[in-house]
Amino acid sequence: MRGKYTIKEINRIPELLKKGKEYKITYDKDKKYTFIGCGSSYNLGLITTKMLNKNGYKSNVISGGEVIVFDKVPQTDIGIFISRTGESTETVKAVENFKKRKIKTIGITCTADTTLTKVCDETYIFEFANEESVVMTGSFVYILNFLLNGIKKIDIIKDAETVLSKIKEQIDTIDLKKYNHYVFLGYEEEYGISKEGALKIQEMAIQNVEYHEPLEYRHGPKSILNEHTLVVINSKDTKKEAKLAEELKNMEAEVILIGKGKDIDIPYNNGYETPLRMILPQYLGYKKALIEGYDPDQPRNLTKSVILD
Structure with missing residues (x-):
């Protein structure tokens, strides 16, 4: 059955959040942090860096x-x-490049006894979040929530159950055969979520994708928008983002506005709600992949880990 692992890993997101409550990371405002990763792991660092910097910490990616x-x-x-x-x-x-400069190294992984666990000074290992599928889904949501809880503890477990159900209901009503162009829009940490969202559609469903800041989309990129475009706006509940949504709908695009009381009801909570917003592109990518005849568990040209000689 195509995608059996992917949907299992998306469905268990609330369970992962429950299992991981005992893990904790702390940050020090007197220290500078750098996040290092590739692909989705880079995007985890990008979102967390945005959140740390706006909360008075010093971080880059x-x-x-x-x-x-x-x-x-x-x-x-x-x-x-x-x-x-x-x-x-x-x-x-x-x-190695960090250690030769005497910089403390911390690893975050879902797999024990790996090279990363052996070379870092400290490691967080979340084996319960490891995945069978190639594309990172539930583990992304868990690790992002873990990293953000180091800034401020927010319990999103019950919300995750509700949001997952609502997202399935919403996406299942859309005729995804119609769409071959996907656009994700958001500011700051929501930009990071949009970047990762675009990657999910690209990885699983092999689609044409973009990500931009919301109002920047007017300045050139919207030239290729048409009736086959599906736009996801990760809003901060601003009037200007809502107005943009209406404008794009009038241009015949399908628009999903995420925000308080919107198409997907996830109120903006200073960025701490971002793990919940990741569920939509993951499920959207899974559904679109199946419709196109792809296996989201084993995307074309991809492996679970990029290992070079």
Whole structure:
């Protein structure tokens, strides 16, 4: 059965959030943090960095590839390396670049006894969140919530159950055969969620995708919008974003506005609600993949971990 692992891993998101409540990370406003990852793991660092910086902490993010190609290591006190499998070559090798500069290294992975767990000074291992499928889904939501809870503890378990149900109900009513162009819009941490959302559709369903800031979409990108475009707006509950949604609907696009009392009712909560917003593109990617005849468990040209010689 195509996608059996992907849907299982999306469905267990509330369970993952319950299981992981005992894990905790803390941040120090006197320290500088750098997040390192590739693909979805990079996006975890991007979103968390946006949240840390706007809450008075100092953080940045860099891809493992940029570190190892250019030996580029930002001035920092702690490097946090994220790899679901613990074996992503660029991320694992980047640890060496940080350690030779005497920077503390922390690994985050869902797999024990991997290279990342052996080379980092400390490691968080979430084996209960490991996944059979290639594409990162439930583990992304869990790890993001874990990282954000280090800034402020927010319990989203009950909300996750409700949101998951509502998202399925909404997406299942859309004729996805009609759409071959997907656009995700959001500001700041919601931009990171939009970037990751676009990646899910690209990975699972092999579709044409974009991500932008909401009002920036008017400045050129909307030229290719048409009746085959589906737009997801991760709003901060502003009037301007709601107005943009109406404008794009009038241009014949399908629009899903995420926000308080909107198409998907997830009120903006200073970014702490972002793990909930990730459920929609994951389920959307899964459904579109099935419709197109793809197996979301085994996307074309992709493996669970990029391992280089």
